[in-house]
Amino acid sequence: MQRSEQLFEQAQKFFPGGVNSPVRAFGRVGGVPPYIVKGKGAHIFDADGRRYVDYIGSWGPMILGHAHPEVIEAVKAAAENSLSFGAPTEAETALAELIQSQVPSMEMMRFVSSGTEATMSAIRLARGFTGRDRIIKFEGCYHGHADSLLVKAGSGALTLGEPDSAGVPAELAKLTVTLPYNDPQAIRDLFQSEGDTIAAIIVEPIAGNMGMVHPTLEFLETLRNLCDASGALLIFDEVMTGFRVHLGGAQALFNIRPDLTTLGKVIGGGLPVGAFGGRSDVMRYLAPIGPVYQAGTLSGNPIAMASGFATLKHLTETNCFETLQANTQRLTSGLAASAASHHIPFSSCATGGMFGFFFSTESVVSNLDAVMACDMSRFNLFFHAMLDAGIYLAPSPFESGFVSAAHTQADIDFTLNCADLAMAQLTEAT
Ligand code: HOZ
Numbered sequence: 001m002q003r004s005e006q007l008f009e010q011a012q013k014f015f016p017g018g019v020n021s022p023v024r025a026f027g028r029v030g031g032v033p034p035y036i037v038k039g040k041g042a043h044i045f046d047a048d049g050r051r052y053v054d055y056i057g058s059w060g061p062m063i064l065g066h067a068h069p070e071v072i073e074a075v076k077a078a079a080e081n082s083l084s085f086g087a088p089t090e091a092e093t094a095l096a097e098l099i100q101s102q103v104p105s106m107e108m109m110r111f112v113s114s115g116t117e118a119t120m121s122a123i124r125l126a127r128g129f130t131g132r133d134r135i136i137k138f139e140g141c142y143h144g145h146a147d148s149l150l151v152k153a154g155s156g157a158l159t160l161g162e163p164d165s166a167g168v169p170a171e172l173a174k175l176t177v178t179l180p181y182n183d184p185q186a187i188r189d190l191f192q193s194e195g196d197t198i199a200a201i202i203v204e205p206i207a208g209n210m211g212m213v214h215p216t217l218e219f220l221e222t223l224r225n226l227c228d229a230s231g232a233l234l235i236f237d238e239v240m241t242g243f244r245v246h247l248g249g250a251q252a253l254f255n256i257r258p259d260l261t262t263l264g265k266v267i268g269g270g271l272p273v274g275a276f277g278g279r280s281d282v283m284r285y286l287a288p289i290g291p292v293y294q295a296g297t298l299s300g301n302p303i304a305m306a307s308g309f310a311t312l313k314h315l316t317e318t319n320c321f322e323t324l325q326a327n328t329q330r331l332t333s334g335l336a337a338s339a340a341s342h343h344i345p346f347s348s349c350a351t352g353g354m355f356g357f358f359f360s361t362e363s364v365v366s367n368l369d370a371v372m373a374c375d376m377s378r379f380n381l382f383f384h385a386m387l388d389a390g391i392y393l394a395p396s397p398f399e400s401g402f403v404s405a406a407h408t409q410a411d412i413d414f415t416l417n418c419a420d421l422a423m424a425q426l427t428e429a430t
Contacts, residue, residue, distance in 0.1 A: 003047040004035040022156040028396045029380045034387075039066025041406035044392060052392035053411050057402040059394075060240055060265035063353060064311055064320070065406025071269050074310035078303045086297050091305035098312050099267060099275065102247045103238075105257045109277025110286060111300040115239035115264030116144025118274035119202065121294045122260045123148055125276070126200035126233040128292035129285045136190070136201045136232075138181040139163075140210030140368035140398075143202055143237050143262075152178040154209030154368075159396040181207055181367045182215060184222035195230035200260075205250035208240040208400040210371045212349055212356025214364070220256050227259065233282065239264035239274065240400065245352035247316060253351070269311030271304035320405035324353040327412050328403040331355060334416035342423040344378070355401045371398070381429055385422035391415050 011018040017025045019033075026033045034046035042065050044054045057063065064071060078091070092111060100106050112118050123135055123146070135148060140163075142155035150157060150165040151173050157163045164173070177198075179186045191198070201223050207213040227234040236258035238249040243266040246253045251261065260278035267273050277283060287293045298304075315321060332350040335357055339346030347365050348357040358365045359375035359382070379397040386393055393401060 002032075005032050007035045007047060008032050023159050023394070023396055023399065026395045028159045028398075029383050031384065031387075033395070034392075041065040041067075042404055042408070042411050050390065052387075052390050053407070053415055054392045055401040055403065055415075056392055056394055057404050058265075058270055059399075060244060060354075060402050061268055061270045063244065063266050063324070063402070063404055064269070064314055065404040068269075068311070068314070068406070070314055071307055071310045074306040075271070075303055078306035081302070083303055084298060084301055089300065089302050089305065091302050091309065092300040095267070095305045095309045095312070098309060098316070099263070099277075102243070102312075102316060103249055103251070103261060103263075105251060105279075106261055106275075106277035107280040108283035109275050110283070110294065111305075112274040112276070112294075112296055113272045113298050113301070113304075114144070114274045115237075115262065116146055116274075117296065118239065118262035118264055118276040119143040119149060119235075119237055120146035122235050122262050122276040123200060123202065124294065125282065125285060125292050126235065126260065128290075129282050130199045130231060130233065132197055132199040132232070133175050134177060134194075134197050135175065135199055136177045136179060136187070138203055138207075139178050140181060140213070140371060141202075141204045141207055141237070142209030143204075144239070147172050148176050149202070151176040152368075154207070154398055156396075158210060158398040180369070181210075181213060182219045183367070184216075184219050187222060187226060191226045191230055195226060195232065198230060198232040200233040200235050201227060202235040202237055204240065205236045205238065205254065205256070205258075206241050206245055206351060206354070208354060208356070210368050210398050211358055211365065211374075212354060212400040213366060213371065214349055214351075215254075216366075217254060220254050224256050224258075233259040235260045235262065237262045241354065242266060243312065243315060244354050244402070247321060266315075267308045267312065268304050269307040271301075271307040272298075273301075273304045273308050315405075321352070324403055324405045324407070327407050327409065328353050328355050330409070331403060331412050331415060332357065334412070335419055338416065338420045338423050341420075342427045344423055344426055345375070353403045353405075355403065357401075358397065378426055381426055382419075382422050385425050386418055389418035389421065391418050
């Protein structure tokens with residue numbers, strides 16, 4: 001028995017499903033997840049000594065690659081001064097300033113410890129500010145695992161086939177209205193009769209949790225216009241897209257200013273950091289100066305701030321984002337060319353350092369219905385062929401992929417060679 005198998009077996013005794021976050025269990029694709037022992041640059045190594053080119057990157061944060069020297073140095077230096085104070089530090093302001101320089105819509109912000117906390121708090125703030133209870137989210141979008149948001153959710157909830165989680169009170173779920181992604185008419189219809197009951201629309205401005213799905217500009221502009229007209233707040237959940245699709249996030253790409261933004265992942269550089277922020281009149285509703293309560297012992301933790309600051313500094317002060325973007329494009333174009341040469345229906349997209357692909361007959365996959373119509377068994381075969389070849393992709397068709405600044409052209413070429421062999425296996429198997 002291999003070491004990863006042993007470790008997974010042992011872990012089942014302590015953790016439900018053997019894991020501390022559901023998608024890690026490989027439930028969708030089957031098999032045993034490799035146990036990871038270390039990472040360097042674009043590569044990770046498992047307990048059995050195998051090396052993988054990593055396209056999960058801790059689900060997004062590792063944008064500079066693993067164990068980047070500047071980040072490790074910053075973390076070590078901060079740790080020398082103790083790990084936590086639960087008191088204000090200058091490092092919080094430094095990171096906030098850096099974030100705001102790229103995401104100016106965040107006039108004020110608050111740090112938290114995860115993306116879930118960020119979205120959950122942003123929703124409470126929107127409700128407190130508007131005095132309204134109902135919110136709108138879109139089918140297949142995932143905004144973390146707070147009760148109000150686990151309705152028709154993506155990511156692990158979709159992977160497990162439980163987009164509406166048990167344990168969420170029906171009375172609360174009723175306050176979350178779900179609509180199809182990329183359907184401006186559906187949202188216009190709803191706002192026409194009920195716009196004045198809506199506290200907020202929360203949206204992934206590029207969806208990354210039902211696979212990667214691009215919005216139309218008309219869709220996002222409609223959300224902005226309807227919020228302006230009705231007094232509802234527009235929340236862009238950029239936990240995944242922030243500093244990932246563009247240094248200014250999806251809001252910079254599409255030139256749409258949300259009222260509130262949530263961030264996570266990249267801004268912690270691998271340590272647990274989230275943030276929510278936006279219009280200062282809205283943020284001033286937050287305790288201790290406003291009536292909406294929100295708090296956290298480890299919020300703004302100095303080690304996490306140091307890791308985030310070093311990551312964003314490198315990202316914004318070098319030209320690594322351009323390289324990362326070019327490599328991501330090269331990867332998805334290569335995958336598409338390979339699929340075409342094997343006559344396999346395939347659709348892919350890439351923006352910045354984020355990418356997605358579907359085994360789909362549609363050239364553009366634009367909502368959850370289209371995602372669900374994709375060939376899932378082909379995805380599983382492809383995933384395992386790639387893993388066996390040393391390519392670590394997300395173990396679910398309902399996730400996105402991430403390229404880091406440490407991926408080289410050689411890594412991409414190696415990946416494309418493996419993909420070509422995997423596509424050939426798919427043709428034989430079907
Ligand atoms: N939130 C991550 C992106 N979908 C998945 C990671 C996880 O759920 O463990």
